[in-house]
Amino acid sequence: MTPHPLTWLYVPGDRPSVVAKALAAGADVVVVDLEDAVAPDRKEYARAATAELLSEPRPDVHVRVNALDTPWATDDLRTLAPLPGLSGLRLPKVTSAKEVTAVAERTGGLPLYALLETALGVERAFAIASAHPAVHGVALGEADLRADLGVREDAGLDWSRSRVVVAARAAGLAPPAQSVHPDIRDLDALAVSCAxxxxLGFLGRAAIHPRQLPVIESAFLPTGREIEEAETIVKAAVAEEGAQALADGRFVDAAVVAAARRTLSLVRRT
Structure with a gap:
Protein backbone atom coordinates (compact mmCIF):
# COMPACT_ATOMS: atom_id res chain seq x y z
CA MET A 1 0.00 0.00 0.00
CA THR A 2 1.00 3.61 -0.54
CA PRO A 3 2.85 4.71 2.64
CA HIS A 4 0.40 7.55 3.20
CA PRO A 5 -2.80 6.85 1.23
CA LEU A 6 -4.84 10.01 0.80
CA THR A 7 -7.75 8.82 -1.33
CA TRP A 8 -10.03 5.88 -0.57
CA LEU A 9 -12.63 5.36 -3.31
CA TYR A 10 -15.78 3.44 -2.38
CA VAL A 11 -17.55 1.50 -5.12
CA PRO A 12 -20.59 -0.84 -4.98
CA GLY A 13 -19.61 -4.49 -5.00
CA ASP A 14 -22.61 -5.55 -7.09
CA ARG A 15 -21.55 -3.41 -10.07
CA PRO A 16 -18.42 -5.06 -11.53
CA SER A 17 -18.20 -2.60 -14.44
CA VAL A 18 -18.13 0.31 -12.00
CA VAL A 19 -15.52 -1.48 -9.90
CA ALA A 20 -13.35 -1.87 -13.00
CA LYS A 21 -13.58 1.87 -13.67
CA ALA A 22 -12.75 2.63 -10.04
CA LEU A 23 -9.59 0.52 -10.25
CA ALA A 24 -8.40 2.77 -13.08
CA ALA A 25 -9.48 6.07 -11.47
CA GLY A 26 -6.21 6.74 -9.63
CA ALA A 27 -7.31 6.34 -6.02
CA ASP A 28 -4.68 5.17 -3.55
CA VAL A 29 -7.10 2.53 -2.25
CA VAL A 30 -10.29 1.18 -3.83
CA VAL A 31 -12.86 0.01 -1.29
CA VAL A 32 -15.35 -2.49 -2.70
CA ASP A 33 -18.49 -2.01 -0.63
CA LEU A 34 -20.69 -4.96 0.28
CA GLU A 35 -22.58 -3.05 2.97
CA ASP A 36 -24.58 0.15 2.53
CA ALA A 37 -24.18 0.34 -1.25
CA VAL A 38 -25.69 -3.11 -1.84
CA ALA A 39 -29.37 -4.04 -1.40
CA PRO A 40 -30.15 -7.17 0.65
CA ASP A 41 -31.23 -9.18 -2.38
CA ARG A 42 -27.90 -8.40 -4.09
CA LYS A 43 -25.57 -9.32 -1.22
CA GLU A 44 -24.71 -12.81 -2.44
CA TYR A 45 -24.09 -11.62 -5.99
CA ALA A 46 -21.89 -8.78 -4.74
CA ARG A 47 -19.83 -11.19 -2.63
CA ALA A 48 -19.37 -13.62 -5.53
CA ALA A 49 -18.41 -10.83 -7.95
CA THR A 50 -15.93 -9.44 -5.45
CA ALA A 51 -14.44 -12.88 -4.83
CA GLU A 52 -13.87 -13.25 -8.58
CA LEU A 53 -12.18 -9.85 -8.71
CA LEU A 54 -9.88 -10.71 -5.81
CA SER A 55 -8.96 -14.20 -6.99
CA GLU A 56 -5.68 -12.78 -8.34
CA PRO A 57 -3.25 -10.34 -6.70
CA ARG A 58 -4.21 -6.66 -6.96
CA PRO A 59 -2.66 -3.55 -5.41
CA ASP A 60 -4.51 -1.75 -2.67
CA VAL A 61 -8.04 -3.14 -2.81
CA HIS A 62 -10.05 -3.28 0.40
CA VAL A 63 -13.54 -4.61 1.04
CA ARG A 64 -16.09 -3.16 3.42
CA VAL A 65 -17.90 -6.26 4.59
CA ASN A 66 -21.37 -6.28 6.07
CA ALA A 67 -21.81 -5.38 9.73
CA LEU A 68 -20.73 -8.17 12.01
CA ASP A 69 -24.19 -8.67 13.49
CA THR A 70 -25.84 -9.25 10.10
CA PRO A 71 -26.52 -12.64 8.46
CA TRP A 72 -24.03 -11.88 5.65
CA ALA A 73 -20.90 -11.07 7.64
CA THR A 74 -19.74 -14.63 8.33
CA ASP A 75 -19.86 -15.59 4.66
CA ASP A 76 -18.17 -12.32 3.69
CA LEU A 77 -15.21 -13.05 5.96
CA ARG A 78 -14.96 -16.75 5.13
CA THR A 79 -15.11 -16.17 1.38
CA LEU A 80 -12.95 -13.08 0.99
CA ALA A 81 -10.26 -13.15 3.69
CA PRO A 82 -8.10 -15.88 2.06
CA LEU A 83 -8.08 -14.28 -1.41
CA PRO A 84 -4.75 -12.99 -2.80
CA GLY A 85 -6.21 -9.74 -4.16
CA LEU A 86 -7.47 -8.45 -0.82
CA SER A 87 -5.28 -5.88 0.98
CA GLY A 88 -7.56 -5.07 3.90
CA LEU A 89 -11.00 -5.35 5.46
CA ARG A 90 -13.09 -2.40 6.57
CA LEU A 91 -15.41 -3.36 9.41
CA PRO A 92 -18.57 -1.22 9.70
CA LYS A 93 -20.39 -0.24 12.87
CA VAL A 94 -17.77 -1.54 15.27
CA THR A 95 -18.70 -0.95 18.92
CA SER A 96 -16.19 -3.03 20.88
CA ALA A 97 -12.64 -4.31 20.92
CA LYS A 98 -14.02 -7.83 21.25
CA GLU A 99 -15.60 -7.63 17.80
CA VAL A 100 -12.33 -6.62 16.18
CA THR A 101 -10.35 -9.28 18.00
CA ALA A 102 -12.80 -11.97 16.89
CA VAL A 103 -12.39 -10.93 13.24
CA ALA A 104 -8.59 -10.73 13.56
CA GLU A 105 -8.44 -14.26 14.90
CA ARG A 106 -10.41 -15.51 11.90
CA THR A 107 -8.60 -13.63 9.15
CA GLY A 108 -4.95 -14.49 9.73
CA GLY A 109 -3.46 -11.05 10.27
CA LEU A 110 -5.17 -9.33 7.35
CA PRO A 111 -5.12 -5.54 7.94
CA LEU A 112 -8.35 -4.39 9.58
CA TYR A 113 -9.89 -0.92 9.61
CA ALA A 114 -12.62 -0.30 12.14
CA LEU A 115 -15.41 2.16 11.31
CA LEU A 116 -16.95 3.92 14.30
CA GLU A 117 -20.52 4.87 13.46
CA THR A 118 -22.28 5.09 16.82
CA ALA A 119 -21.87 6.97 20.08
CA LEU A 120 -20.75 3.74 21.75
CA GLY A 121 -18.12 3.12 19.08
CA VAL A 122 -16.71 6.62 19.54
CA GLU A 123 -16.65 6.25 23.32
CA ARG A 124 -14.58 3.07 22.91
CA ALA A 125 -12.35 4.46 20.17
CA PHE A 126 -9.00 3.81 21.85
CA ALA A 127 -9.95 0.31 23.02
CA ILE A 128 -10.95 -0.55 19.47
CA ALA A 129 -7.88 1.07 17.92
CA SER A 130 -5.56 -0.87 20.23
CA ALA A 131 -7.54 -4.14 20.27
CA HIS A 132 -5.18 -6.23 18.12
CA PRO A 133 -2.00 -5.83 16.02
CA ALA A 134 -4.11 -6.50 12.91
CA VAL A 135 -5.90 -3.17 13.40
CA HIS A 136 -4.23 -0.76 10.99
CA GLY A 137 -6.71 2.09 11.24
CA VAL A 138 -9.91 3.55 12.61
CA ALA A 139 -12.26 6.06 11.05
CA LEU A 140 -15.70 7.56 11.48
CA GLY A 141 -18.80 6.67 9.52
CA GLU A 142 -20.36 10.09 9.79
CA ALA A 143 -23.75 9.48 8.17
CA ASP A 144 -24.71 6.82 10.69
CA LEU A 145 -23.04 8.67 13.55
CA ARG A 146 -24.93 11.84 12.71
CA ALA A 147 -28.21 9.91 12.85
CA ASP A 148 -27.27 8.17 16.09
CA LEU A 149 -26.39 11.45 17.79
CA GLY A 150 -29.24 13.45 16.31
CA VAL A 151 -26.73 16.02 15.05
CA ARG A 152 -27.99 18.50 12.46
CA GLU A 153 -25.05 20.88 12.07
CA ASP A 154 -21.69 19.65 10.83
CA ALA A 155 -19.86 21.23 13.76
CA GLY A 156 -21.70 18.86 16.05
CA LEU A 157 -19.39 16.06 14.87
CA ASP A 158 -16.12 17.85 15.63
CA TRP A 159 -15.72 16.38 19.11
CA SER A 160 -16.13 12.86 17.70
CA ARG A 161 -13.68 13.68 14.93
CA SER A 162 -11.05 14.83 17.38
CA ARG A 163 -11.72 11.79 19.54
CA VAL A 164 -10.92 9.36 16.74
CA VAL A 165 -7.80 11.32 15.72
CA VAL A 166 -6.50 11.16 19.29
CA ALA A 167 -7.40 7.48 19.65
CA ALA A 168 -5.55 6.56 16.47
CA ARG A 169 -2.45 8.44 17.57
CA ALA A 170 -2.55 6.99 21.07
CA ALA A 171 -2.75 3.49 19.60
CA GLY A 172 0.22 4.14 17.31
CA LEU A 173 -1.87 4.08 14.13
CA ALA A 174 -1.75 6.37 11.12
CA PRO A 175 -4.00 9.43 11.22
CA PRO A 176 -7.53 8.50 10.17
CA ALA A 177 -9.02 9.43 6.83
CA GLN A 178 -12.09 11.65 6.81
CA SER A 179 -15.51 10.22 6.14
CA VAL A 180 -17.11 10.73 2.73
CA HIS A 181 -18.51 14.04 1.54
CA PRO A 182 -21.92 13.02 0.15
CA ASP A 183 -22.43 15.83 -2.38
CA ILE A 184 -20.39 14.77 -5.40
CA ARG A 185 -21.25 17.96 -7.32
CA ASP A 186 -20.11 20.62 -4.85
CA LEU A 187 -16.34 20.34 -5.06
CA ASP A 188 -15.82 23.73 -3.44
CA ALA A 189 -17.64 22.54 -0.32
CA LEU A 190 -15.56 19.36 -0.41
CA ALA A 191 -12.35 21.41 -0.45
CA VAL A 192 -13.50 23.52 2.51
CA SER A 193 -14.47 20.39 4.43
CA CYS A 194 -11.12 18.75 3.67
CA ALA A 195 -9.26 21.81 4.93
CA LEU A 200 -8.31 18.53 13.00
CA GLY A 201 -5.55 16.01 12.24
CA PHE A 202 -7.06 13.81 9.54
CA LEU A 203 -4.93 12.55 6.67
CA GLY A 204 -6.79 11.83 3.45
CA ARG A 205 -10.43 11.13 2.82
CA ALA A 206 -12.90 8.55 1.54
CA ALA A 207 -14.63 9.38 -1.75
CA ILE A 208 -17.71 8.10 -3.55
CA HIS A 209 -16.92 9.46 -7.02
CA PRO A 210 -13.68 9.78 -9.00
CA ARG A 211 -14.20 13.52 -9.50
CA GLN A 212 -13.63 13.99 -5.77
CA LEU A 213 -10.15 12.45 -5.84
CA PRO A 214 -8.10 15.41 -7.13
CA VAL A 215 -9.74 17.77 -4.63
CA ILE A 216 -8.97 15.46 -1.73
CA GLU A 217 -5.38 14.85 -2.79
CA SER A 218 -4.74 18.56 -3.29
CA ALA A 219 -6.19 19.37 0.12
CA PHE A 220 -3.96 16.95 2.00
CA LEU A 221 -0.69 17.27 0.11
CA PRO A 222 1.68 19.86 1.59
CA THR A 223 1.84 23.25 -0.09
CA GLY A 224 5.02 24.63 -1.60
CA ARG A 225 5.51 26.86 1.43
CA GLU A 226 5.01 23.95 3.82
CA ILE A 227 7.57 21.90 1.91
CA GLU A 228 10.09 24.73 1.98
CA GLU A 229 9.65 25.26 5.72
CA ALA A 230 9.93 21.54 6.42
CA GLU A 231 13.14 21.28 4.39
CA THR A 232 14.61 24.21 6.30
CA ILE A 233 13.80 22.59 9.63
CA VAL A 234 15.19 19.19 8.67
CA LYS A 235 18.40 20.71 7.28
CA ALA A 236 18.88 22.66 10.51
CA ALA A 237 18.32 19.50 12.54
CA VAL A 238 20.91 17.61 10.51
CA ALA A 239 23.42 20.41 10.89
CA GLU A 240 23.07 20.72 14.65
CA GLU A 241 21.90 18.31 17.32
CA GLY A 242 19.37 19.32 19.95
CA ALA A 243 16.94 22.22 20.14
CA GLN A 244 17.83 25.37 18.29
CA ALA A 245 16.44 28.59 16.85
CA LEU A 246 16.19 29.19 13.11
CA ALA A 247 17.33 32.41 11.47
CA ASP A 248 13.79 33.80 11.63
CA GLY A 249 13.63 33.20 15.39
CA ARG A 250 11.45 30.11 15.40
CA PHE A 251 12.37 27.52 18.02
CA VAL A 252 12.97 24.00 16.71
CA ASP A 253 12.96 20.89 18.86
CA ALA A 254 12.52 17.16 18.23
CA ALA A 255 8.74 17.40 17.93
CA VAL A 256 8.98 20.14 15.30
CA VAL A 257 11.54 18.11 13.35
CA ALA A 258 9.33 15.02 13.47
CA ALA A 259 6.41 17.03 12.09
CA ALA A 260 8.62 18.37 9.30
CA ARG A 261 9.72 14.87 8.37
CA ARG A 262 6.06 13.77 8.21
CA THR A 263 5.38 16.64 5.84
CA LEU A 264 8.25 15.66 3.59
CA SER A 265 7.15 12.02 3.58
CA LEU A 266 4.09 13.14 1.63
CA VAL A 267 6.13 14.94 -1.01
CA ARG A 268 7.23 11.62 -2.51
CA ARG A 269 3.70 11.24 -3.91
CA THR A 270 4.05 14.22 -6.24
Missing amino acids: HGRA
Whole structure:
Protein backbone atom coordinates (compact mmCIF):
# COMPACT_ATOMS: atom_id res chain seq x y z
CA MET A 1 0.00 0.00 0.00
CA THR A 2 1.00 3.61 -0.54
CA PRO A 3 2.85 4.71 2.64
CA HIS A 4 0.40 7.55 3.20
CA PRO A 5 -2.80 6.85 1.23
CA LEU A 6 -4.84 10.01 0.80
CA THR A 7 -7.75 8.82 -1.33
CA TRP A 8 -10.03 5.88 -0.57
CA LEU A 9 -12.63 5.36 -3.31
CA TYR A 10 -15.78 3.44 -2.38
CA VAL A 11 -17.55 1.50 -5.12
CA PRO A 12 -20.59 -0.84 -4.98
CA GLY A 13 -19.61 -4.49 -5.00
CA ASP A 14 -22.61 -5.55 -7.09
CA ARG A 15 -21.55 -3.41 -10.07
CA PRO A 16 -18.42 -5.06 -11.53
CA SER A 17 -18.20 -2.60 -14.44
CA VAL A 18 -18.13 0.31 -12.00
CA VAL A 19 -15.52 -1.48 -9.90
CA ALA A 20 -13.35 -1.87 -13.00
CA LYS A 21 -13.58 1.87 -13.67
CA ALA A 22 -12.75 2.63 -10.04
CA LEU A 23 -9.59 0.52 -10.25
CA ALA A 24 -8.40 2.77 -13.08
CA ALA A 25 -9.48 6.07 -11.47
CA GLY A 26 -6.21 6.74 -9.63
CA ALA A 27 -7.31 6.34 -6.02
CA ASP A 28 -4.68 5.17 -3.55
CA VAL A 29 -7.10 2.53 -2.25
CA VAL A 30 -10.29 1.18 -3.83
CA VAL A 31 -12.86 0.01 -1.29
CA VAL A 32 -15.35 -2.49 -2.70
CA ASP A 33 -18.49 -2.01 -0.63
CA LEU A 34 -20.69 -4.96 0.28
CA GLU A 35 -22.58 -3.05 2.97
CA ASP A 36 -24.58 0.15 2.53
CA ALA A 37 -24.18 0.34 -1.25
CA VAL A 38 -25.69 -3.11 -1.84
CA ALA A 39 -29.37 -4.04 -1.40
CA PRO A 40 -30.15 -7.17 0.65
CA ASP A 41 -31.23 -9.18 -2.38
CA ARG A 42 -27.90 -8.40 -4.09
CA LYS A 43 -25.57 -9.32 -1.22
CA GLU A 44 -24.71 -12.81 -2.44
CA TYR A 45 -24.09 -11.62 -5.99
CA ALA A 46 -21.89 -8.78 -4.74
CA ARG A 47 -19.83 -11.19 -2.63
CA ALA A 48 -19.37 -13.62 -5.53
CA ALA A 49 -18.41 -10.83 -7.95
CA THR A 50 -15.93 -9.44 -5.45
CA ALA A 51 -14.44 -12.88 -4.83
CA GLU A 52 -13.87 -13.25 -8.58
CA LEU A 53 -12.18 -9.85 -8.71
CA LEU A 54 -9.88 -10.71 -5.81
CA SER A 55 -8.96 -14.20 -6.99
CA GLU A 56 -5.68 -12.78 -8.34
CA PRO A 57 -3.25 -10.34 -6.70
CA ARG A 58 -4.21 -6.66 -6.96
CA PRO A 59 -2.66 -3.55 -5.41
CA ASP A 60 -4.51 -1.75 -2.67
CA VAL A 61 -8.04 -3.14 -2.81
CA HIS A 62 -10.05 -3.28 0.40
CA VAL A 63 -13.54 -4.61 1.04
CA ARG A 64 -16.09 -3.16 3.42
CA VAL A 65 -17.90 -6.26 4.59
CA ASN A 66 -21.37 -6.28 6.07
CA ALA A 67 -21.81 -5.38 9.73
CA LEU A 68 -20.73 -8.17 12.01
CA ASP A 69 -24.19 -8.67 13.49
CA THR A 70 -25.84 -9.25 10.10
CA PRO A 71 -26.52 -12.64 8.46
CA TRP A 72 -24.03 -11.88 5.65
CA ALA A 73 -20.90 -11.07 7.64
CA THR A 74 -19.74 -14.63 8.33
CA ASP A 75 -19.86 -15.59 4.66
CA ASP A 76 -18.17 -12.32 3.69
CA LEU A 77 -15.21 -13.05 5.96
CA ARG A 78 -14.96 -16.75 5.13
CA THR A 79 -15.11 -16.17 1.38
CA LEU A 80 -12.95 -13.08 0.99
CA ALA A 81 -10.26 -13.15 3.69
CA PRO A 82 -8.10 -15.88 2.06
CA LEU A 83 -8.08 -14.28 -1.41
CA PRO A 84 -4.75 -12.99 -2.80
CA GLY A 85 -6.21 -9.74 -4.16
CA LEU A 86 -7.47 -8.45 -0.82
CA SER A 87 -5.28 -5.88 0.98
CA GLY A 88 -7.56 -5.07 3.90
CA LEU A 89 -11.00 -5.35 5.46
CA ARG A 90 -13.09 -2.40 6.57
CA LEU A 91 -15.41 -3.36 9.41
CA PRO A 92 -18.57 -1.22 9.70
CA LYS A 93 -20.39 -0.24 12.87
CA VAL A 94 -17.77 -1.54 15.27
CA THR A 95 -18.70 -0.95 18.92
CA SER A 96 -16.19 -3.03 20.88
CA ALA A 97 -12.64 -4.31 20.92
CA LYS A 98 -14.02 -7.83 21.25
CA GLU A 99 -15.60 -7.63 17.80
CA VAL A 100 -12.33 -6.62 16.18
CA THR A 101 -10.35 -9.28 18.00
CA ALA A 102 -12.80 -11.97 16.89
CA VAL A 103 -12.39 -10.93 13.24
CA ALA A 104 -8.59 -10.73 13.56
CA GLU A 105 -8.44 -14.26 14.90
CA ARG A 106 -10.41 -15.51 11.90
CA THR A 107 -8.60 -13.63 9.15
CA GLY A 108 -4.95 -14.49 9.73
CA GLY A 109 -3.46 -11.05 10.27
CA LEU A 110 -5.17 -9.33 7.35
CA PRO A 111 -5.12 -5.54 7.94
CA LEU A 112 -8.35 -4.39 9.58
CA TYR A 113 -9.89 -0.92 9.61
CA ALA A 114 -12.62 -0.30 12.14
CA LEU A 115 -15.41 2.16 11.31
CA LEU A 116 -16.95 3.92 14.30
CA GLU A 117 -20.52 4.87 13.46
CA THR A 118 -22.28 5.09 16.82
CA ALA A 119 -21.87 6.97 20.08
CA LEU A 120 -20.75 3.74 21.75
CA GLY A 121 -18.12 3.12 19.08
CA VAL A 122 -16.71 6.62 19.54
CA GLU A 123 -16.65 6.25 23.32
CA ARG A 124 -14.58 3.07 22.91
CA ALA A 125 -12.35 4.46 20.17
CA PHE A 126 -9.00 3.81 21.85
CA ALA A 127 -9.95 0.31 23.02
CA ILE A 128 -10.95 -0.55 19.47
CA ALA A 129 -7.88 1.07 17.92
CA SER A 130 -5.56 -0.87 20.23
CA ALA A 131 -7.54 -4.14 20.27
CA HIS A 132 -5.18 -6.23 18.12
CA PRO A 133 -2.00 -5.83 16.02
CA ALA A 134 -4.11 -6.50 12.91
CA VAL A 135 -5.90 -3.17 13.40
CA HIS A 136 -4.23 -0.76 10.99
CA GLY A 137 -6.71 2.09 11.24
CA VAL A 138 -9.91 3.55 12.61
CA ALA A 139 -12.26 6.06 11.05
CA LEU A 140 -15.70 7.56 11.48
CA GLY A 141 -18.80 6.67 9.52
CA GLU A 142 -20.36 10.09 9.79
CA ALA A 143 -23.75 9.48 8.17
CA ASP A 144 -24.71 6.82 10.69
CA LEU A 145 -23.04 8.67 13.55
CA ARG A 146 -24.93 11.84 12.71
CA ALA A 147 -28.21 9.91 12.85
CA ASP A 148 -27.27 8.17 16.09
CA LEU A 149 -26.39 11.45 17.79
CA GLY A 150 -29.24 13.45 16.31
CA VAL A 151 -26.73 16.02 15.05
CA ARG A 152 -27.99 18.50 12.46
CA GLU A 153 -25.05 20.88 12.07
CA ASP A 154 -21.69 19.65 10.83
CA ALA A 155 -19.86 21.23 13.76
CA GLY A 156 -21.70 18.86 16.05
CA LEU A 157 -19.39 16.06 14.87
CA ASP A 158 -16.12 17.85 15.63
CA TRP A 159 -15.72 16.38 19.11
CA SER A 160 -16.13 12.86 17.70
CA ARG A 161 -13.68 13.68 14.93
CA SER A 162 -11.05 14.83 17.38
CA ARG A 163 -11.72 11.79 19.54
CA VAL A 164 -10.92 9.36 16.74
CA VAL A 165 -7.80 11.32 15.72
CA VAL A 166 -6.50 11.16 19.29
CA ALA A 167 -7.40 7.48 19.65
CA ALA A 168 -5.55 6.56 16.47
CA ARG A 169 -2.45 8.44 17.57
CA ALA A 170 -2.55 6.99 21.07
CA ALA A 171 -2.75 3.49 19.60
CA GLY A 172 0.22 4.14 17.31
CA LEU A 173 -1.87 4.08 14.13
CA ALA A 174 -1.75 6.37 11.12
CA PRO A 175 -4.00 9.43 11.22
CA PRO A 176 -7.53 8.50 10.17
CA ALA A 177 -9.02 9.43 6.83
CA GLN A 178 -12.09 11.65 6.81
CA SER A 179 -15.51 10.22 6.14
CA VAL A 180 -17.11 10.73 2.73
CA HIS A 181 -18.51 14.04 1.54
CA PRO A 182 -21.92 13.02 0.15
CA ASP A 183 -22.43 15.83 -2.38
CA ILE A 184 -20.39 14.77 -5.40
CA ARG A 185 -21.25 17.96 -7.32
CA ASP A 186 -20.11 20.62 -4.85
CA LEU A 187 -16.34 20.34 -5.06
CA ASP A 188 -15.82 23.73 -3.44
CA ALA A 189 -17.64 22.54 -0.32
CA LEU A 190 -15.56 19.36 -0.41
CA ALA A 191 -12.35 21.41 -0.45
CA VAL A 192 -13.50 23.52 2.51
CA SER A 193 -14.47 20.39 4.43
CA CYS A 194 -11.12 18.75 3.67
CA ALA A 195 -9.26 21.81 4.93
CA HIS A 196 -11.23 21.60 8.17
CA GLY A 197 -10.47 17.90 8.49
CA ARG A 198 -6.79 18.47 7.90
CA ALA A 199 -6.79 21.12 10.64
CA LEU A 200 -8.31 18.53 13.00
CA GLY A 201 -5.55 16.01 12.24
CA PHE A 202 -7.06 13.81 9.54
CA LEU A 203 -4.93 12.55 6.67
CA GLY A 204 -6.79 11.83 3.45
CA ARG A 205 -10.43 11.13 2.82
CA ALA A 206 -12.90 8.55 1.54
CA ALA A 207 -14.63 9.38 -1.75
CA ILE A 208 -17.71 8.10 -3.55
CA HIS A 209 -16.92 9.46 -7.02
CA PRO A 210 -13.68 9.78 -9.00
CA ARG A 211 -14.20 13.52 -9.50
CA GLN A 212 -13.63 13.99 -5.77
CA LEU A 213 -10.15 12.45 -5.84
CA PRO A 214 -8.10 15.41 -7.13
CA VAL A 215 -9.74 17.77 -4.63
CA ILE A 216 -8.97 15.46 -1.73
CA GLU A 217 -5.38 14.85 -2.79
CA SER A 218 -4.74 18.56 -3.29
CA ALA A 219 -6.19 19.37 0.12
CA PHE A 220 -3.96 16.95 2.00
CA LEU A 221 -0.69 17.27 0.11
CA PRO A 222 1.68 19.86 1.59
CA THR A 223 1.84 23.25 -0.09
CA GLY A 224 5.02 24.63 -1.60
CA ARG A 225 5.51 26.86 1.43
CA GLU A 226 5.01 23.95 3.82
CA ILE A 227 7.57 21.90 1.91
CA GLU A 228 10.09 24.73 1.98
CA GLU A 229 9.65 25.26 5.72
CA ALA A 230 9.93 21.54 6.42
CA GLU A 231 13.14 21.28 4.39
CA THR A 232 14.61 24.21 6.30
CA ILE A 233 13.80 22.59 9.63
CA VAL A 234 15.19 19.19 8.67
CA LYS A 235 18.40 20.71 7.28
CA ALA A 236 18.88 22.66 10.51
CA ALA A 237 18.32 19.50 12.54
CA VAL A 238 20.91 17.61 10.51
CA ALA A 239 23.42 20.41 10.89
CA GLU A 240 23.07 20.72 14.65
CA GLU A 241 21.90 18.31 17.32
CA GLY A 242 19.37 19.32 19.95
CA ALA A 243 16.94 22.22 20.14
CA GLN A 244 17.83 25.37 18.29
CA ALA A 245 16.44 28.59 16.85
CA LEU A 246 16.19 29.19 13.11
CA ALA A 247 17.33 32.41 11.47
CA ASP A 248 13.79 33.80 11.63
CA GLY A 249 13.63 33.20 15.39
CA ARG A 250 11.45 30.11 15.40
CA PHE A 251 12.37 27.52 18.02
CA VAL A 252 12.97 24.00 16.71
CA ASP A 253 12.96 20.89 18.86
CA ALA A 254 12.52 17.16 18.23
CA ALA A 255 8.74 17.40 17.93
CA VAL A 256 8.98 20.14 15.30
CA VAL A 257 11.54 18.11 13.35
CA ALA A 258 9.33 15.02 13.47
CA ALA A 259 6.41 17.03 12.09
CA ALA A 260 8.62 18.37 9.30
CA ARG A 261 9.72 14.87 8.37
CA ARG A 262 6.06 13.77 8.21
CA THR A 263 5.38 16.64 5.84
CA LEU A 264 8.25 15.66 3.59
CA SER A 265 7.15 12.02 3.58
CA LEU A 266 4.09 13.14 1.63
CA VAL A 267 6.13 14.94 -1.01
CA ARG A 268 7.23 11.62 -2.51
CA ARG A 269 3.70 11.24 -3.91
CA THR A 270 4.05 14.22 -6.24
